[in-house]
Amino acid sequence: MKALRDAAAVLRAACRSFAGALGAVIVLLVMVAALFAPWVATHDPDALDILNRFAGPSAAHWLGTDHLGRDLYSRLVHGASVAMAVALSAIAIALVTGTTLGLLAAWLPPRGEAAVLILFDIVAAFPSLVLALAIVAVFGPSTLVVVVIVGLTLTPHFGRVARAQALALRSAPFLEAERILGASLGRILLRHVLPNILGPLIVLASMDIPVVIAIEAGLSFLGLGVRPPLASWGVLIQDGYQYLSDSWIPVLVSAGALAVATLGFTLFGEALRDAVDPRLGRDR
């Protein structure tokens, strides 16, 4: 109950600035497009109409058509659901594993803590593109591979924040009071530490969404991620790029959608961060 009211208050505070409100509107639009893609889209995103290829914007095709005559607007809308699905599942993976490892690091004896931190450093230092190439070389490109790669790469982000937050709580009197009552370590971590460090982690998650969207588009553009004909924004840009000499509209429109969505999530994430704790960010 309190968590819900807190969340509502934070959201209201985040939308108070122009940038925050703009971000919130864009986020809302992308979310609606992603969730209700079949209803928001005007055409089947995979329906071919070869005779009508490279059509310009018209009443029938709001943003025109691509090199196979598919409706660009509908493909963009479906691209939003691909982007959101990848972003949310990758971040869920990173949030869960990162938080678990971070909490562990904060409570382990110094050696165990050092081991977890070194693991974070290794993952963070590994160039994610090289990691992606290696994993794709083994398993072949697929949406699942993108999710796993991005989830792994972002784990140290969440792990470090979770650890720092948990360390700040370690000597809090209410945790000692729980120990005195006889609570187990698991209970203390889950019921008393976790609820108190979740806020910053959720803000971090919202700030990482645009990063994941961009990584997914990049990997898909390179042919390492989402495979055509599935309409990912990266795939759309790649398709348009190959036929750039025939029409510049597909590239412009799909890259524009990617840019606007990334901008919106970034603005919203930053506003959220400032609303939760003005001291938290700026230095990431």
Next chain:
Amino acid sequence: MTAPLAALEGVSVDFAGGVRALDDVTLALPRGTILGLVGESGSGKTTLCRALMGLVPHSAGRILFDGEEQRTWQRRDPRGYHRRAQMLLQDAVASLSPRMTIGAALDEPLRIHRLPLAEGRARLAGLLARLGLPAQIATRYPHQVSGGQARRIGMARALVMQPDLVVADEPTAGLDVSVQGELLNLLLDLRAELGLTWLVVSHNLNVVRRITDRTAVMYLGQVVEEAPSRDLFARPAHPYAAALVAANPALHGGPRRPRILLQGEIPSVLRPPPGCRFHTRCPVAQPRCAAEAPKLAEIAPGRLARCHFPFALAGAAA
């Protein structure tokens, strides 16, 4: 006399960096009594409580609870130990989980110890009434209750498990005088009603004098004197205890005690002075005090002091 409920026998606690926070502490908590623990900040009062609760490991000596060593308890029945020995922390508001309602916080001990909820909640309701807390407080959050209420919530949380021993660290700190008085009466009543044994830590000598049966005085990680409170406050044996008692403002006019001014600061626990730890500040120190560390010894029936020359200052104070 029956065996004490809890006892420390030559207990030492070491912290990282060679800090010996407790040094050879021996202290018994007889059943059904209230023992006061006084001493200045950094003398090891809180460390003693935390060691007794098993929150910090001791490096030497034994801690006994109900005839069994704490280590045995921790191996065999750690939860049982916490059920029977409870502690109220100094900062009562911060002792409540900030995102939990008071109701959920009150349920915590029942859930942790898997006690039947219905029965436990009935007992809680009785306790809340007894402690003078309105039932509606259950829906509030820790930042919405006062310091006195938070302390009583802490007490309800501890008492619902029906413990034998309750350690109270500065139970009156930060409360205004009328609330302090109420709380102390409550503490005395609860001992009578529930047969509780209390260990009360306080800076406030008037509090300790009023409610305790026995008082232990700590200095630099050691118990320097332990005696029936009446005797200790009337005629302290250890010079440090004498200085402490003399420094305490008396309320009722009465004959003014001469002040005993101690020289210098309390030495660092990192490098305690050799011999008697108090000799660097003691007004009646002799050459022997710097050379030889005194042991805690019985200097009169029921009175223990760690001093080569007990009562040396008593004449001056009387």
